[in-house]
Amino acid sequence: xxxxxxxxxxxxxxxxxxxxxxxxxxxxxxxxxxxxxxxxxxxxxxxxxxxxxxxxxxxxxxxxxxxxxxxxxxxxxxxxxxxxxxxxxxxxxxxxxxxxxxxxxxxxxxxxxxxxxxxxxxxxxxxxxxxxxxxxxxxxxxxxxxxxxxxxxxxxxxxxxxxxxxxxxxxxxxxxxxxxxxxxxxxxxxxxxxxxxxxxxxx
Numbered sequence: 001x002x003x004x005x006x007x008x009x010x011x012x013x014x015x016x017x018x019x020x021x022x023x024x025x026x027x028x029x030x031x032x033x034x035x036x037x038x039x040x041x042x043x044x045x046x047x048x049x050x051x052x053x054x055x056x057x058x059x060x061x062x063x064x065x066x067x068x069x070x071x072x073x074x075x076x077x078x079x080x081x082x083x084x085x086x087x088x089x090x091x092x093x094x095x096x097x098x099x100x101x102x103x104x105x106x107x108x109x110x111x112x113x114x115x116x117x118x119x120x121x122x123x124x125x126x127x128x129x130x131x132x133x134x135x136x137x138x139x140x141x142x143x144x145x146x147x148x149x150x151x152x153x154x155x156x157x158x159x160x161x162x163x164x165x166x167x168x169x170x171x172x173x174x175x176x177x178x179x180x181x182x183x184x185x186x187x188x189x190x191x192x193x194x195x196x197x198x199x200x201x202x203x
Contacts, residue, residue: 066099073098074109081112111187117141118149119180123163127175146179150190154198162194 064073071093074082085105086093118141122128125147133143150159166189167174172181182190 064098068098070096085109111184121179123174150194154194156198166190
């Protein structure tokens, strides 16, 4: 158990830090908690690879330094999304650094990634492809419903209610719709409402 802790303590510390970071950022963060968590874990893994399992955990700038280029934080497969985010907010994708990236920008980034990675997925858990989930030995980006995604991010069971409320507002049938039937703005509304109605720490 002691060896297991030494091996994973950086990632565990990083995961704990995500909770603190999210609590500090306030309601504007919405979906961007998920992006922050992935960025922190990515940074932690890099630090783990560069250090020895028996040494003290190396110091980390988690999740990034102000001067880190935004494009270096994103996975290469999401470069087009980063470019779209910068276009919307009037920034240069090649030069903008993380000190200029706002929670609102990361919200928009996250919903664009949802549309790209989970666009064909159902909104509600009851409409998931249970056989595919079983064959994959668990959820993947291709099988997770928006309801489960939201429930996991905000650690509550109100994802369905939030989705149904926003879908009702726009006359969308949540039983028939998939993620790509929603606009980025509608997904942002779902994220914001989930944040407000969950027990997630707030300033």
